[in-house]
Amino acid sequence: MSQRTVLAEALRTGPFHSALRAAVAARGLALQRVRHRLAQRGVQVSVTSLSYWQSGVRRPERAESLRAVRVLEEVLELPAHSLTRLLVPRTAPGRPAARSYQSLMEPAAALETLLADIGSPADGGLHTVMHYERVRIGEARELVAHDSQHVVRAHRDGVDRYVAIHHGDPGCDVTRVRVRAADNCRVGRIRRHEESGVVVAELLFDGRLRSGDTALLGYGFEDGSGPPSGEYVRGFPFGGGQYVLQAGFAPGALPVRCRRFVQPSSSAPRQAVAELVLNGRGTVHFVQETVRPGLLGIAWDWS
DSSP states (O other): OOHHHHHHHHHHHOOHHHHHHHHHHHHTOOHHHHHHHHHHTTOOOOHHHHHHHHHTSSOOOSHHHHHHHHHHHHHTTOOTTTTGGGGSOOOOTTOOOOOOHHHHOTTHHHHHHHHHHTTOOSSOSEEEEEEEEEEEEOTTSOEEEEEEEEEEEESSTTEEEEEEEEEOOTTOOGGGOEEEEEESOEEEEEEEETTTTEEEEEEEEEEEEOTTOEEEEEEEEEOOOSSOOOEEEEEESSOOSEEEEEEEEOTTOOOSEEEEEEESSTTSOOEEEEEEOOOTTSEEEEEESSOOSEEEEEEEEOO
């Protein structure tokens, strides 16, 4: 398939980062030359930003970035609006648009740097069908581990990995965090950011998925290096299927109160707060039938 054919298909179907990457390849320009030609037209965009845009790690959203995309269409000799139209959220009726990492977690810049380092776009070509996550809290009230059974479906051909994210509690030691691949995957590259407590890990499939294929992954992160924990929060940049979160507490460290919550973004008030009753095995859980972009979690009080 020629580069022009690939470009035509990418401009027709998106997503934006794939279309931009195809356009740059079709023109045969290095990103430094693209940046230079934008500058000649009065638009300043760094090579790093262009790289993030074409890999899907970041998405042009601010007014000046959208103006840059319009000029990019000229530089790359594309029809007017061929790239900008791909930045309009295309969601099903009643389904919310995706959230940026900036709105979901404070160390978003650190996470984006780690994702860029392993070449992973924000949308890795996978949708969640079902995610069952189990969190374990130890005798010292620390986050010991979280384990996942995760069913994903590919929405494009050629997907060969899932990138899992761990965000430890403040003060954790990311050098002590261990990644386990339990079912149907193996651990690839791991990247850590000490100041923010973020770890990202590739989970490699045995083969490449075609669009529509599903995969069932079992994996987990072992931590135990942080201070007493008061909550566990999972961020969802995209809407998806069902999510189940269970928190289990060591017999000698049972909280006095647990509650679930929903949060549209890290700066927004918590919503849908509901009490959870600790059972005889020291666990609580909730089921979110259909995930919306934002944050879901369980918080607990020790006294």
